[in-house]
Amino acid sequence: xxxxxxxxxxxxxxxxxxxxxxxxxxxxxxxxxxxxxxxxxxxxxxxxxxxxxxxxxxxxxxxxxxxxxxxxxxxxxxxxxxxxxxxxxxxxxxxxxxxxxxxxxxxxxxxxxx
Amino acid sequence: xxxxxxxxxxxxxxxxxxxxxxxxxxxxxxxxxxxxxxxxxxxxxxxxxxxxxxxxxxxxxxxxxxxxxxxxxxxxxxxxxxxxxxxxxxxxxxxxxxxxxxxxxxxxxxxxx
Numbered sequence: 001x002x003x004x005x006x007x008x009x010x011x012x013x014x015x016x017x018x019x020x021x022x023x024x025x026x027x028x029x030x031x032x033x034x035x036x037x038x039x040x041x042x043x044x045x046x047x048x049x050x051x052x053x054x055x056x057x058x059x060x061x062x063x064x065x066x067x068x069x070x071x072x073x074x075x076x077x078x079x080x081x082x083x084x085x086x087x088x089x090x091x092x093x094x095x096x097x098x099x100x101x102x103x104x105x106x107x108x109x110x111x112x113x114x
Numbered sequence: 115x116x117x118x119x120x121x122x123x124x125x126x127x128x129x130x131x132x133x134x135x136x137x138x139x140x141x142x143x144x145x146x147x148x149x150x151x152x153x154x155x156x157x158x159x160x161x162x163x164x165x166x167x168x169x170x171x172x173x174x175x176x177x178x179x180x181x182x183x184x185x186x187x188x189x190x191x192x193x194x195x196x197x198x199x200x201x202x203x204x205x206x207x208x209x210x211x212x213x214x215x216x217x218x219x220x221x222x223x224x225x226x227x
Contacts, residue, residue: 004157033214041219042203042217042218042219042220043158043203043217044217045214045215048214058214090157090158092157092158101207102148102160102163103158103160103215104160105150105157105158105159106157107155107156107157108156108157
């Protein structure tokens with residue numbers, strides 16, 4: 001049982017380049033999330049998808065877009081990467097009302113913007 | 115809004131020492147509380163949870179009690195091991211936050227042999 005799978009695990013980009021971070025879960029979860037983790041800042045929510053076909057902004061959405069491709073997959077896109085987006089990105093999923101249910105996390109994508 | 119405050123680390127302990135990591139929260143209504151653990155190079159894993167006041171969550175020797183009167187959810191372990199070295203996150207889930215969790219800043223624990 002893979003759980004939440006993120007690709008790639010590592011990526012280095014130049015300022016201005018674009019890329020898409022992929023996330024897939026095999027637990028039949030309804031809700032999916034994208035976080036970024038910066039030193040001393042904990043995790044901050046970028047975007048989330050409460051259910052297939054819906055997406056909403058989180059705490060720090062600027063510079064990002066998301067797509068809930070189907071129930072399994074939720075991608076995060078950086079259209080024009082900036083050094084401030086250097087971070088570790090985590091995808092998570094949960095069954096339903098995420099506020100009361102534990103979220104399951106992937107192993108993260110370590111992204112560096114030069 | 116909702117917020118979670120954790121003690122800053124790093125916390126450095128010798129093996130078999132007693133551990134406490136403080137966590138306090140601000141929320142309206144009746145939130146659920148969680149502790150997550152992150153080992154080096156990995157994602158977050160749920161360690162324990164409590165969904166109502168006076169509940170005690172426990173797992174792998176770790177415990178935390180949901181104290182509504184002090185708005186706290188402190189993590190404790192009686193005897194830590196080197197393998198407990200990790201970053202610990204306190205988190206809150208509340209009905210007024212939709213499907214979102216609010217995380218504390220994390221506390222790094224280092225256990226020396």
